[in-house]
Amino acid sequence: MKDKFxxxxxxxxxxxxxxxxxxxxxxxxxxxxxxxxxxxxxxxKKEIINSVIESGLRGRGGAGFSTGxxxxxxxxxxxxxxxxxxxxxESEPGTCKDRDILRYNPxxxxxxxxxxxxxxxxxxxxxxLRGEFIDDVYTSFKNALKDAYQNKLLGKNILNTDxxxxxxxxxxxxxxxxGEETAMxxxxxxxxxxxxxxxxxxxxxxxxxxxxxxxxxxxxxxxxKIIGKGPDWFSSFGTKDSAGxxxxxxxxxxxxxxxxxxxxxxxxKTLLELAGGMKDGKKLKAVIPGGSSVxxxxxxxxxxxNMDYESIAKSGSLLGSGAVIIMDEDTNMVExxxxxxxxxxxxxxxxxxxxxxxxxxxxxxxxxxxxxxxxLEDLKTLESIPKMISGSTICALGDAAAMPxxxxxxxxxxxxxxxxKLPTEKLANNKSFSEPLNNEFILSRK
Amino acid sequence: xxENTSYNISSEISSKINKWLAxxxxxxxxxxxxxxxxxxxxxxxxxKSEHVNAVADFLGxxxxxxxxxxxxxxxxxxxxxxxxxxSVCTNVSCMLNGSDEILKYLEDKLKIKVGDSSEKxxxxxxxxxxAACCGAPMMQVNHKYYENLTKEKIDSIIDGxxxxx
Numbered sequence: 365m366k367d368k369f370x371x372x373x374x375x376x377x378x379x380x381x382x383x384x385x386x387x388x389x390x391x392x393x394x395x396x397x398x399x400x401x402x403x404x405x406x407x408x409k410k411e412i413i414n415s416v417i418e419s420g421l422r423g424r425g426g427a428g429f430s431t432g433x434x435x436x437x438x439x440x441x442x443x444x445x446x447x448x449x450x451x452x453x454e455s456e457p458g459t460c461k462d463r464d465i466l467r468y469n470p471x472x473x474x475x476x477x478x479x480x481x482x483x484x485x486x487x488x489x490x491x492x493l494r495g496e497f498i499d500d501v502y503t504s505f506k507n508a509l510k511d512a513y514q515n516k517l518l519g520k521n522i523l524n525t526d527x528x529x530x531x532x533x534x535x536x537x538x539x540x541x542x543g544e545e546t547a548m549x550x551x552x553x554x555x556x557x558x559x560x561x562x563x564x565x566x567x568x569x570x571x572x573x574x575x576x577x578x579x580x581x582x583x584x585x586x587x588x589k590i591i592g593k594g595p596d597w598f599s600s601f602g603t604k605d606s607a608g609x610x611x612x613x614x615x616x617x618x619x620x621x622x623x624x625x626x627x628x629x630x631x632x633k634t635l636l637e638l639a640g641g642m643k644d645g646k647k648l649k650a651v652i653p654g655g656s657s658v659x660x661x662x663x664x665x666x667x668x669x670n671m672d673y674e675s676i677a678k679s680g681s682l683l684g685s686g687a688v689i690i691m692d693e694d695t696n697m698v699e700x701x702x703x704x705x706x707x708x709x710x711x712x713x714x715x716x717x718x719x720x721x722x723x724x725x726x727x728x729x730x731x732x733x734x735x736x737x738x739x740l741e742d743l744k745t746l747e748s749i750p751k752m753i754s755g756s757t758i759c760a761l762g763d764a765a766a767m768p769x770x771x772x773x774x775x776x777x778x779x780x781x782x783x784x785k786l787p788t789e790k791l792a793n794n795k796s797f798s799e800p801l802n803n804e805f806i807l808s809r810k
Numbered sequence: 811x812x813e814n815t816s817y818n819i820s821s822e823i824s825s826k827i828n829k830w831l832a833x834x835x836x837x838x839x840x841x842x843x844x845x846x847x848x849x850x851x852x853x854x855x856x857x858k859s860e861h862v863n864a865v866a867d868f869l870g871x872x873x874x875x876x877x878x879x880x881x882x883x884x885x886x887x888x889x890x891x892x893x894x895x896x897s898v899c900t901n902v903s904c905m906l907n908g909s910d911e912i913l914k915y916l917e918d919k920l921k922i923k924v925g926d927s928s929e930k931x932x933x934x935x936x937x938x939x940x941a942a943c944c945g946a947p948m949m950q951v952n953h954k955y956y957e958n959l960t961k962e963k964i965d966s967i968i969d970g971x972x973x974x975x
Contacts, residue, residue: 457901457939490833495885496897496940498848499953532833537844537883540938554840554875556882572835615903615943622944656902656939687943689902703905710937 420607425580458687654684659771
């Protein structure tokens with residue numbers, strides 16, 4: 365791994381400019397050169413896919429699957445219509461990296477989408493933004509798309525080649541589950557965001573029944589430089605199994621919360637320093653290293669961990685979306701998991717019983733404990749529920765809801781026990797929380 | 811969802827929906843439902859059954875297809891709400907940075923509980939993370955982002971809405 369690197373090398377390269385999201389800024393940094401070169405040379409699609417495989421780029425939405433391999437699942441010999449979908453439904457709690465790409469470097473995403481479309485043979489690509497982005501984020505992306513069209517970088521017979529790619533912006537309407545790739549396809553098709561059974565995988569049968577590749581914003585925005593500078597350049601950063609750069613959203617109890625694009629494998633300590641260190645000089649208690657869906661890691665373990673897929677796995681968690689939530693010594697862990705459990709209870713789509721019921725059970729039991737009414741029996745129940753959800757649902761939301769609960773109870777059991785032991789009157793001064801949700805479930809949540 | 815008289819989709823909205831449909835294969839009409847509901851809600855503040863029916867008629871779909879979408883997605887309001895929608899993010903990162911106090915301050919200031927609405931303000935019970943974690947605590951007012959909130963900042967935002975014509 366290279367010791368020297370520039371921060372914000374790919375996805376945030378325009379941040380140093382006064383008008384980061386403009387077409388001119390992107391072009392002045394060598395933007396669209398790679399795309400124009402591809403249009404001129406018309407390389408074999410497999411060549412591009414192989415470069416992406418060689419680069420070691422892994423999906424940045426959370427799953428971390430090899431991007432190039434995902435692309436290779438498209439049957440290039442088939443005449444079927446193929447689609448590319450960019451997942452811009454950024455909603456994993458703690459994650460705000462894609463919003464900044466959409467706001468400040470939308471052209472990197474557009475160029476990445478064009479290269480990806482070419483590589484998989486798609487003539488139509490969609491960028492699906494979460495509904496809550498409908499104001500400034502959506503506008504920034506739409507304006508960039510307009511500029512790219514005006515400069516004839518996409519559309520019919522791009523720059524007088526036979527290549528035709530239409531790229532459309534789409535907007536959602538509020539649903540965490542739509543970030544799951546098959547739920548997103550359902551949503552684009554104008555339905556409720558219910559995840560689909562796999563197989564068939566989207567690369568075989570995806571949007572409107574056609575082969576489809578779905579990639580995260582950061583993944584696609586990294587593509588132009590990976591192809592432009594070459595896979596070797598990218599893989600010279602990071603580690604063997606975690607190549608290249610990754611955007612980390614550092615939030616919580618730090619002095620300088622923000623998005624930092626750094627090589628994978630960077631020590632957590634360095635990332636914490638980049639984020640200005642602990643707020644008010646307090647001690648680090650715990651870290652959620654990859655968005656609220658991953659297990660929490662005690663601070664002392666995290667301080668010895670590097671920010672790459674394999675190191676974080678060794679520490680008992682997952683790199684996920686790269687959302688690093690920092691908690692100081694005064695953090696009440698029961699309150700934190702209560703909030704996380706409330707979120708998954710609200711956002712479970714309700715399709716699978718273990719998730720629909722399990723998320724509700726977990727929230728209600730934690731709520732009871734937090735209100736000082738919990739028993740040791742409740743704690744046992746809480747420990748048993750995640751095991752009943754994990755692995756028994758169509759999509760990963762069930763696991764995402766179960767993992768944090770399991771880890772909070774494992775690492776901070778004493779805090780749960782304190783609530784159980786405390787007489788109720790002592791809790792009277794405790795912060796009151798919103799009432800637990802009614803039994804009516806999500807579909808009627810309004 | 812309230813039942814009322816009939817609703818006619820304006821020519822402005824219908825031309826926007828038609829433009830949107832051009833993004834999809836010619837036989838696909840459902841993909842325009844979300845967008846159509848956004849356009850109507852922007853005008854009417856909340857979705858009534860007459861709006862659902864009008865979208866279904868316009869796109870040649872079953873009413874249930876449109877109703878399902880209107881009821882599934884959290885941004886669609888199916889009860890009457892006030893003029894300005896305020897969503898305070900209370901997910902983990904914001905909670906760690908005092909979002910509960912911010913929400914309480916707004917509840918007191920606007921004299922409504924979270925989830926409720928007055929004629930002017932709707933304090934949405936937001937459960938999702940709004941993807942501005944590094945600017946916590948934050949809120950959206952009519953989908954515009956306001957980050958690093960303080961009580962003073964909230965005062966000036968609400969003053970701005972109060973002084974609006």
